[in-house]
Amino acid sequence: MNEQIHRGLRAAPARPTPTLEDLATAAGVSRSTASRAINGGSRVSPEAQAAVDAAVLSLGYTPNRAARSLVTRRTSSIALVINEPDARVMMDPFFAAVITGVTEALRETDMQLVLLMSRAGGDPSRTVRYLRGGHVDGAIVVSHHKADGWTEELAASGLPTVFIGRPWDADLGIHYVDVDSFQGARLAALHLAATGRTRLGTVTGPLDMTASADRLAGWHAGLREAGLPPGPVAHGDFTPAGGTEAAERLLAEDSGLDGIFAASDLMARGAITAVRASGRSVPGDVAVVGFDDHVSAPGELPLTTINQPMVEMATQAGRLLLADIENPGAGRDPVIYPARLVVRASSAPKAE
Amino acid sequence: MNEQIHRGLRAAPARPTPTLEDLATAAGVSRSTASRAINGGSRVSPEAQAAVDAAVLSLGYTPNRAARSLVTRRTSSIALVINEPDARVMMDPFFAAVITGVTEALRETDMQLVLLMSRAGGDPSRTVRYLRGGHVDGAIVVSHHKADGWTEELAASGLPTVFIGRPWDADLGIHYVDVDSFQGARLAALHLAATGRTRLGTVTGPLDMTASADRLAGWHAGLREAGLPPGPVAHGDFTPAGGTEAAERLLAEDSGLDGIFAASDLMARGAITAVRASGRSVPGDVAVVGFDDHVSAPGELPLTTINQPMVEMATQAGRLLLADIENPGAGRDPVIYPARLVVRASSAPKAE
DNA sequence: TCGATATATGAGAGCGCTCCCAGATCGATC
DNA sequence: GATCGATCTGGGAGCGCTCTCATATATCGA
DSSP: OHHHHHHHHHHOOSSOOOOHHHHHHHHTSOHHHHHHHHTTOTTOOHHHHHHHHHHHHHHTOOOOHHHHHHHHOOOSEEEEEEOOSOGGGGGSHHHHHHHHHHHHHTTTSOOEEEEEEOOTTSOTHHHHHHHHTTSSSEEEEESOOGGGOTHHHHHHHTOOEEEESOOTTGGGOOEEEEEOHHHHHHHHHHHHHHTTOOSEEEEEOOTTSHHHHHHHHHHHHHHHHTTOOOOOEEEOOSSHHHHHHHHHHHHHHOTTOOEEEESSHHHHHHHHHHHHHTTOOTTTTOEEEOSBOOOOOTTSOOOBEEEOOHHHHHHHHHHHHHHHHHSTTOOOOOEEEOOEEEOOGGGOOOOO | OHHHHHHHHHHOOSSOOOOHHHHHHHHTSOHHHHHHHHTTOTTOOHHHHHHHHHHHHHHTOOOOHHHHHHHHOOOSEEEEEEOOSOGGGGGSHHHHHHHHHHHHHTTTSOOEEEEEEOOTTSOHHHHHHHHHTTSSSEEEEESOOGGGOTHHHHHHHTOOEEEESOOTTGGGOOEEEEEOHHHHHHHHHHHHHHTTOOSEEEEEOOTTSHHHHHHHHHHHHHHHHTTOOOOOEEEOOSSHHHHHHHHHHHHHHOTTOOEEEESSHHHHHHHHHHHHHTTOOTTTTOEEEOSBOOOOOTTSOOOBEEEOOHHHHHHHHHHHHHHHHHSTTOOOOOEEEOOEEEOOGGGOOOOO
8 A cells, every 4th residue: 555655656747857867868978978067067067067967957857965965975964963852942043043053054965954853752763863874974063951961972973963062072073163161251241240240140041951061160260350159049941931040049049149140141030020020120239141152132122242253153063074984083172262251231230 | 185074983883873683683583573563563473572672662763854854755744835935023923822732743753844935045946946955855835925926836745734824825735724804804993883983994914915915805895794994904014013013004094084994912012012102092083903823921901803813723733734745636615713702801891 | 190198988986785586404295 | 326406605787876087178368
């Protein structure tokens, strides 16, 4: 029955796709010459090239990717691995930026982007199997968690891979692109201190991600540098709601808190909500600093934040990956983008 | 040089991928039997099946997709075509919902999602060529514009395709999933009228999209039904900023406006900004109704809106596509989801 | 004019897989 | 006990392409 369907499909294609053989015949050359002409035509006479080019146009020829892939062992596609069990995180502008940036890097290429989302409840090893199975030429991994575990496996498989955000086990020689989270958080602490805030707390991201860990470390380093105590720490999950809850905990821990650094803009927004809900004002009573520098919606309180060039980072990751695919094994240093403090209204000096 | 690289790659794979032949040998059966066992094992003895299963595990065998695809003419991947020149629209939660929903539909399948973004400045026919080139088994098209033009071409190519949002030329028999935009907009108009608003304007989406056109038509129908004049119309682009600008134009046109229907939540948020910036209050002076029913950030004014089950629609589109791939040519009716009015604070009755 | 080199071409093998077909094995039936 | 069907198996062809290799032709110096 199933076979019937298959055969039916095969027997009656709307318009049989021309093969290289057809192309060659139409151009009056051999399959070999046609192939060469298609692939950047080295060792092809101008006449043959022209004939093939014309035939391509008139036949509407497209090379069969599967056949090509079978022999070249290249698939002309890369995977974007998004390892988040919770579908909600797709809402994070971060992913939009990543997709935009990677797409940009692939622009002049014939590479295609395969979206590989770890599905909640799905087989976790499925992703690795797919990646190791030779279905893609490389992978870009975002949102990597400590417990993912397959970092080593991936590194061992030899599949060209670039992480966006430093992976745990970065010492495995894995390529990655990152923002200087430590410095960014440090700058946030110094900035809050410089504006006269003294009782500071932070909302972290999930600590199983290096970005969160680095930001917490940088935050503490900055506080130390400013001569301030570590202050309360609450863990969020990079969502606005998580930011709100965490900020509530912060305020409960120290009711005299006058500054909050959230490890993402989304959480900072949530923190502002919590602060206001508690009857305090931003920045009057509590200054808030975020991390990311998303464009804020009009009407929202302009947010002091740490800028990270997300789209550019993603583009860079794409380029690194392409380079690594082209020339595998070349040691490539991580690309770390500087974090830049952007001062806006949410951290205006205390109005005293 | 390049060949050198290829050969190098081929000569020294980290761990040579086992082929079906290897599998068969390890299992002590023929290639044919191994193949049958892999593919759902009809006409395979339990012993052979078990032997193959064991060999798969011990060898870590994964079928070579290219080879399989070459003969079956199936690629086990579908394209998600996002046809937006402007990268910013990726920020729209709509796309997050689409990706989430489609991923959900593909869950138990071995289908992969290929992201096909039309790139600003890129060759517009590239998308069609790719789709027609047999690189995917089907396509889901979102964000379809009137000028895209390739709807007919796609329909003619016979590639299983499902649109999310009714396409222009829906009479070509193209499958699609949509929300009842007309009814939704009509409900918005009736609701605003019922709460005592009489001077109503609307912010539309780009009118080269059916969703925008339908919502405008439904809006006007609702107004007529309520015995109200058509009122001012301003065109937005589904972004908050566009909503703000459009609302400003609306207020300029009728300074006594007391209700605005925006064709998306994002634009409704922008409209609220504009209303407030003009010194008016929401909903005190002007009621605002959106369309989409996105989750709103905490702290934002709860928005009266038209609910559309986006994730479910995307999942449905995925299922429809899978069905169409499995059993091509079967006429399938469009699936239209009802639009549901969700009343919240932004359209509370006029405080007079 | 003749070899030597460079350049262009086509024949053929084979990538890993599915599927057709023919043969083998086994009970059940006459 | 021979015949039949049902079930299972392996051989072999071939999907469309790239790439090696041998051959054909053009280019040059001697």
